[in-house]
Structures are given as C-alpha cells and as structure tokens.
Amino acid sequence: xxxxxxxxxxxxxxxxxxxxxxxxxxxxxxxxxxxxxxxxxxxxxxxxxxxxxxxxxxxxxxxxxxxxxxxxxxxxxxxxxxxxxxxxxxxxxxxxxxxxxxxxxxxxxxxxxxxxxxxxxxxxxxxxxxxxxxxxxxxxxxxxxxxxxxxxxxxxxxxxxxxxxxxxxxxxxxxxxxxxxxxxxxxxxxxxxxxxxxxxxxxxxxxxxxxxxxxxxxxxxxxxxxxxxxxxxxxxxxxxxxxxxxxxxxxxxxxxxxxxxxxxxxxxxxxxxxxxxxxxxxxxxxxxxxxxxxxxxxxxxxxxxxxxxxxxxxxxxxxxxxxxxxxxxxxxxxx
Numbered sequence: 001x002x003x004x005x006x007x008x009x010x011x012x013x014x015x016x017x018x019x020x021x022x023x024x025x026x027x028x029x030x031x032x033x034x035x036x037x038x039x040x041x042x043x044x045x046x047x048x049x050x051x052x053x054x055x056x057x058x059x060x061x062x063x064x065x066x067x068x069x070x071x072x073x074x075x076x077x078x079x080x081x082x083x084x085x086x087x088x089x090x091x092x093x094x095x096x097x098x099x100x101x102x103x104x105x106x107x108x109x110x111x112x113x114x115x116x117x118x119x120x121x122x123x124x125x126x127x128x129x130x131x132x133x134x135x136x137x138x139x140x141x142x143x144x145x146x147x148x149x150x151x152x153x154x155x156x157x158x159x160x161x162x163x164x165x166x167x168x169x170x171x172x173x174x175x176x177x178x179x180x181x182x183x184x185x186x187x188x189x190x191x192x193x194x195x196x197x198x199x200x201x202x203x204x205x206x207x208x209x210x211x212x213x214x215x216x217x218x219x220x221x222x223x224x225x226x227x228x229x230x231x232x233x234x235x236x237x238x239x240x241x242x243x244x245x246x247x248x249x250x251x252x253x254x255x256x257x258x259x260x261x262x263x264x265x266x267x268x269x270x271x272x273x274x275x276x277x278x279x280x281x282x283x284x285x286x287x288x289x290x291x292x293x294x295x296x297x298x299x300x301x302x303x304x305x306x307x308x309x310x311x312x313x314x315x316x317x318x319x320x321x322x323x324x325x326x327x328x329x330x331x332x333x334x335x
Contacts, residue, residue, distance in 0.1 A: 012040035064112035068124040073277040081298030119305040141308035145301035147191040157301045164323040165199035168290040172242045175333040181215040181240035226253025248273035266332040285329035
C-alpha cells in the first residue's frame with residue numbers, strides 16, 4: 001500500500017500538521033522535529049501527492065501554454081525563454097502544441113482548468129466563439145504573447161507589427177527597389193497577417209510605387225510555404241528584385257527556392273525576413289531581418305502573467321517591446 005502522510009507522522013512521532021509544515025518548508029518547526037520527519041520520509045520512501053497538496057494550498061505553480069506550432073523556429077525560441085523564466089520563479093509549464101487546430105485548443109483549455117493552472121499564455125489570436133466564451137467566463141489570468149487578439153479584455157506582450165513591417169518595406173525601397181514582392185501570412189491574423197500586409201501596401205503608396213498584385217502572395221509562415229510562393233514569384237515577368245517575407249522561416253524557404261533555380265541572393269533578388277530567428281546568422285547568405293526580441297518577449301510574458309496572478313488589476317495596458325532592423329547579407333542596393 002502507498003505510504004500516507006499519517007504513516008510518516010506516526011513513524012516520526014509527530015502530528016500530521018508538523019509533517020505538512022516540513023513538506024511545505026514552513027516555519028514553526030524545530031530543527032530536531034524537522035530532522036525526525038525527514039528521516040521518516042526517507043525510511044518510508046514517502047512521496048507527497050502533488051495534486052492533493054495543491055488542493056490544500058490552493059496553489060499549483062502551473063502555467064498553461066498554448067503554442068500554435070512548435071515546428072516554427074519563432075515559437076520554439078519564445079517557448080524556451082518562457083520555460084526558463086517560469087522555472088526561475090518556481091513554476092512548471094503545461095505546453096500544448098495545437099498545430100493550428102482550434103478544436104484541440106478548447107480541449108486543452110478545459111484540461112488547464114481541471115489541472116488548476118494559475119495562469120495561461122496564448123501565442124496565437126485565432127479565437128472562435130467557444131474559446132472566447134471559455135476565456136470570458138474563466139477566472140484564470142491570461143496573457144497573449146507576440147499577438148493581440150480582437151478581444152481587448154486581454155493584455156498582450158507584442159511589438160508594433162505595423163511599424164516594423166513598414167520599416168522593413170521602406171528599407172528595401174531605400175536600396176532602390178521598386179519591384180518588391182510580398183510573402184505574407186494568414187490574413188485571419190490581425191497582428192502578423194493584416195498589420196504587416198497593410199504596412200507593406202502603405203509604404204509602397206507613400207513612395208508612389210505601384211502595387212503589383214501579382215507580386216503579393218499569402219502563406220502560413222512556414223519554410224515550405226515560403227519555397228512554394230517564391231516559385232510563383234519567379235514566374236512573374238518581370239520578376240521582383242526584392243521580396244519581403246513576414247517570417248524568417250518563409251524567407252529561408254524563399255532563399256532555398258531561388259538557389260534551386262540557379263539564381264543568387266542578393267545578386268538577383270534581395271530577401272528580408274521578419275522575427276529574428278536564430279538561423280538568420282547561420283544560413284548563407286546571412287538573412288537580413290526585422291527582429292523581434294523573441295527571448296525577451298517570452299520572459300516579459302511570464303513576468304506579466306505572474307503580476308496578474310498576484311494582483312488581477314496590476315496590468316492596465318499592453319507591453320510593447322522594441323523591434324530592430326538587423327542588416328546582413330541577403331539584401332543589396334541596386335541602381
């Protein structure tokens with residue numbers, strides 16, 4: 001039979017309350033009694049039931065995290081910083097990789113509720129009515145990381161995606177490019193879809209560059225998508241001299257496609273990405289990218305969530321982090 005806390009108390013010759021205080025590292029226990037309890041725990045090989053202790057303490061030290069796709073270099077990077085910051089503050093993660101499946105997300109949110117997570121971090125913004133109703137009714141604090149949902153009730157840790165995409169397009173224009181292709185994301189996403197596309201269009205309009213719809217393609221932020229859409233852009237006559245991809249993964253796919261067609265970056269086509277993924281420095285040519293502070297975004301998301309857990313009214317606005325254009329070898333000036 002499993003060893004119970006009562007068995008430990010009987011073995012140590014103390015009360016159950018004393019054993020509980022030792023397990024929770026509380027005060028008011030003498031060193032002598034503490035040593036007796038620890039010796040009894042070791043001798044009986046007692047393992048306290050985490051869930052039972054959590055129910056008593058009303059504290060689980062669990063954070064639920066919804067990730068749209070862990071195969072993405074962006075999300076895997078941000079998740080690593082979320083885990084590190086949570087761990088440093090004594091919290092563990094329940095990570096759910098929904099692979100863009102909203103029905104799966106609702107299932108996981110119910111699991112979070114059953115497991116009594118103290119807070120939730122969500123890394124995407126495609127929320128259906130059922131999820132919206134769940135979040136509205138739930139008392140669990142929620143932070144959106146890297147995205148801003150339509151529901152203004154919730155706070156986010158983000159960058160100014162519109163401004164960042166405008167600056168990325170403007171940079172290509174400053175290099176002399178007027179035939180600028182666009183590999184966009186999911187237009188159901190306001191943050192990385194609609195905002196970045198609107199910025200691209202408005203930058204071209206500001207500099208009186210005609211918008212060529214043949215140069216505009218939409219994908220899913222993944223490498224394979226970038227490859228396929230770049231293949232379509234290469235069929236244009238004339239081809240774009242530069243391409244702005246709204247994720248580094250799609251930019252890498254585009255570069256691979258260009259290489260497979262015996263063309264060179266940036267000699268034939270300049271490429272600029274978005275995110276600041278770790279591989280931007282590893283690939284050749286190194287990728288110019290509009291970088292988000294990905295690791296800081298994860299860290300700040302956990303910090304903001306912990307503030308909400310401690311005091312629900314502690315956050316009254318979004319946290320907007322700085323972006324930075326990092327110029328490398330994949331872009332060049334043309335005459």
